[in-house]
Amino acid sequence: MATSSILDLGTKPTRSVAVSSVKELANLKSIPSSYVHPTMTNCEASDSRPDDGSIPIIDFSLLVSDDPDERSRMIEELGKACRNWGFFMVVNHGVGVDLMQAILDDCNEFFNLTTEEKLEFQGKHVLDPIRYGTSFNASVEKSYFWRDFLKAFVHPLFNFPNKPPGFSELANEYCSKIRRLTNELLKGISASLGLEPSYIAKALNLESSLQIFITNYYPPCPEPELAIGIAPHSDHGILTLLIQNGIGGLQIMHDGRWVEVNPISNSLLVNTGDHLEILSNGKYKSVLHRAVVNNKATRISLAVADGPSLDAIVSPAPELLDSEENLAKYRPMKYKEYLVAQQSNPISGKSALDRVRI
Numbered sequence: 617m618a619t620s621s622i623l624d625l626g627t628k629p630t631r632s633v634a635v636s637s638v639k640e641l642a643n644l645k646s647i648p649s650s651y652v653h654p655t656m657t658n659c660e661a662s663d664s665r666p667d668d669g670s671i672p673i674i675d676f677s678l679l680v681s682d683d684p685d686e687r688s689r690m691i692e693e694l695g696k697a698c699r700n701w702g703f704f705m706v707v708n709h710g711v712g713v714d715l716m717q718a719i720l721d722d723c724n725e726f727f728n729l730t731t732e733e734k735l736e737f738q739g740k741h742v743l744d745p746i747r748y749g750t751s752f753n754a755s756v757e758k759s760y761f762w763r764d765f766l767k768a769f770v771h772p773l774f775n776f777p778n779k780p781p782g783f784s785e786l787a788n789e790y791c792s793k794i795r796r797l798t799n800e801l802l803k804g805i806s807a808s809l810g811l812e813p814s815y816i817a818k819a820l821n822l823e824s825s826l827q828i829f830i831t832n833y834y835p836p837c838p839e840p841e842l843a844i845g846i847a848p849h850s851d852h853g854i855l856t857l858l859i860q861n862g863i864g865g866l867q868i869m870h871d872g873r874w875v876e877v878n879p880i881s882n883s884l885l886v887n888t889g890d891h892l893e894i895l896s897n898g899k900y901k902s903v904l905h906r907a908v909v910n911n912k913a914t915r916i917s918l919a920v921a922d923g924p925s926l927d928a929i930v931s932p933a934p935e936l937l938d939s940e941e942n943l944a945k946y947r948p949m950k951y952k953e954y955l956v957a958q959q960s961n962p963i964s965g966k967s968a969l970d971r972v973r974i
């Protein structure tokens with residue numbers, strides 16, 4: 617058994633307890649001290665407000681409609697959502713409800729495999745194409761997240777665990793649909809920036825886009841107010857499309873406050889990533905988000921993140937720059953290097969972007 621995801625819990629008795637997943641901790645009465653998260657003990661930073669219905673909603677069927685007026689209206693809405701929120705819900709997206717339910721069921725089945733079976737998929741390096749693990753990057757973290765995860769690079773090459781039976785086939789189907797949807801959303805987003813619809817796809821070489829399947833497992837936590845499922849961060853790619861098993865927990869930062877996301881049923885939740893911020897020269901900022909935990913029910917989420925090709929060197933679109941008011945705010949960097957840096961360090965807000973910020 618490799619040591620990288622065996623956590624030393626720092627419990628009071630001197631003998632430390634090693635676990636390879638939080639699923640194994642779900643029966644505790646209190647959380648080990650190593651799971652008390654600093655962002656949660658600071659009341660001001662942990663305070664959140666309910667979603668009051670103001671999160672933008674994008675009707676995908678209108679974005680691809682034959683009616684040019686409907687399309688322009690949705691492109692405008694998409695631009696506003698990216699500029700003001702970095703987050704929106706997509707409805708009428710054409711990804712079947714049955715498929716969404718089935719893939720979430722399979723994610724649950726994966727986490728129900730024995731520890732030994734799951735550890736077969738434990739990656740050792742952040743670029744390993746399949747990685748099962750716990751927390752975020754347990755080898756560099758001081759306090760752990762109440763979260764187990766499976767990450768798989770599913771495009772341009774499809775890598776996936778071979779169990780439970782049928783999971784891989786279903787994931788392939790789901791991720792292809794999400795990729796098509798993402799590409800259409802990016803056409804609209806390009807247009808909303810005043811660029812050719814295919815601009816982003818060409819600039820970031822999306823034919824070989826890195827698509828990552830990330831499923832998160834947050835079991836009930838005995839002291840949810842002290843622990844965090846995943847600490848505040850932005851995603852490194854362009855867009856992430858997320859679904860969940862009906863249990864809430866995702867929060868996004870908006871106007872300086874955490875907003876609890878209450879998804880419209882069967883919608884897909886979309887957030888903008890760091891590489892859209894870089895390409896748009898800061899017009900569309902990546903959104904800070906986090907997942908909180910509860911003491912009642914297991915939450916499962918599935919985030920499918922699309923990013924540039926690993927070899928793409930990304931910089932602000934020259935069409936959005938000039939020599940006066942719109943100087944470049946980010947330095948060019950190869951996506952692969954950005955990804956390794958972000959994933960190798962403890963997660964910390966939007967600190968990965970600081971490496972390229974001018």
Ligand SMILES: O=C(O)CCC(=O)C(=O)O
Pocket residue numbers: 830832846851858865866905906907917919
């Ligand atoms: O579980 C969630 O709602 C958020 C997960 C997330 O932010 C991530 O996997 O990057």
Ligand SMILES: [Fe+2]
Pocket residue numbers: 849850851905
């Ligand atoms: Fe995220």
